[in-house]
């Protein structure tokens with residue numbers, strides 16, 4: 001049975017807390033999402049009745065917990081339309097992207113080759129490529145924005161050539177809310193033989209993701225941004241590429257046989273999961289994906305689109321507000337970055353904070369993008385399906401209060 | 409939170425300094441320059457100092473930041489301009505102590521900057537207020553190392 005989204009807010013205990021003696025309006029969902037009671041209870045349950053190490057115990061409890069851990073791998077595979085052996089558990093998006101850069105990239109890049117990324121990347125999909133480009137003697141190239149805060153696709157195409165070995169880009173910008181046409185870009189990149197690495201941190205949890213339809217080679221996301229625990233993330237890689245990619249860490253459980261001088265590794269995904277994994281977090285991630293399934297994408301997307309349209313149009317109507325991102329008539333993820341003329345975003349965020357409205361102010365781990373936008377920082381409101389019209393109203397009222405307060 | 413509490417933070421004096429900062433600009437003849445940023449929020453300060461005979465002869469700052477960081481830099485420059493290095497060091501210590509540990513620290517030696525004690529109630533903004541003072545601390549260290557060599 002599909003759960004009604006209008007009551008979903010009640011499933012998130014944190015949303016009932018107060019901030020600065022005001023009820024909380026949580027609009028920092030791009031940083032991390034809140035957890036439904038079902039996820040919290042699943043973690044408690046795990047520690048109370050299932051806590052053993054996985055993949056190694058011969059007793060019944062260990063077998064049962066191992067089976068649940070592997071079931072979540074299957075669940076993640078279903079969530080992304082992949083195969084279970086293409087799903088690696090990691091610490092988060094950052095780790096997933098670093099592993100591709102550090103371990104896969106050297107298997108395909110020669111000195112003089114090119115890595116193509118975009119100016120809207122989060123530092124976690126930018127710095128690893130800078131480092132690996134330097135190390136391997138490759139060139140790091142950027143695709144810029146067009147005048148609608150979307151990727152300049154003509155420029156992207158013009159930058160693809162036989163030397164391009166990797167195209168790494170985000171599906172959704174954590175600053176602009178731009179949604180990139182991954183499927184189209186993958187098709188172009190594959191024509192020149194480049195591999196496509198997708199940062200799905202801001203997409204997974206907000207829209208259905210089908211890695212087969214996208215045809216990307218790697219896809220990364222974080223548990224904590226899809227209503228699950230921190231400390232758990234996912235790296236999807238096409239099976240053949242994961243076989244080609246060496247392990248990043250070495251230790252227990254990732255080996256077949258170890259002798260004094262040599263070691264034979266297990267196949268992927270096991271060869272990437274050295275040591276004791278965050279088992280509770282994997283189990284909790286499973287509960288989060290169950291929760292999302294109980295709501296269904298159509299309700300989630302409809303509510304988030306409603307919120308971004310409502311908030312975006314009302315913000316735009318306030319004199320002095322600049323929105324950074326595609327026009328609201330274009331595809332727009334539920335992320336709104338904005339500035340108020342004459343008021344630094346920190347000062348704006350402090351006034352919002354005083355009214356119980358949590359937004360982020362700063363560079364959002366995207367300093368090259370800030371430089372390209374010619375701003376030092378922005379305020380950012382980001383929505384989840386559990387936000388409601390009242391949250392939008394409180395945001396707008398608080399922004400107007402800040403405007404009045406600073407006489408901007 | 410009531411607006412009156414916001415008024416505690418954004419006193420008129422702070423707004424005035426932020427909107428019309430004193431000692432704002434560059435000193436081409438500076439002995440020491442320090443560039444510091446607050447990596448969480450992107451505030452940047454460039455602080456430049458001319459030292460002479462154990463004294464801060466001239467000081468100026470530029471950069472980009474919120475009203476708290478701009479006002480704090482402006483107030484600090486007013487305070488230390490023309491002072492001895494040892495006076496400035498003592499004031500930096502008092503200011504940092506006031507903001508980081510003890511808001512009741514006697515701050516009468518801090519001039520206008522004493523009003524920044526209100527920032528303690530806004531923990532997210534403490535780093536904004538301390539940025540300029542940390543830059544000055546570093547400029548003095550650089551100068552002392554330079555003199556020691």
Ligand SMILES: Cc1ncc(COP(=O)(O)O)c(C=O)c1O
Nearest residue numbers: 092093094122124174199201222
């Ligand atoms: C677009 C994007 N990529 C990557 C990350 C990094 O995710 P994590 O910190 O969970 O590794 C974030 C998180 O802010 C993000 O928004």
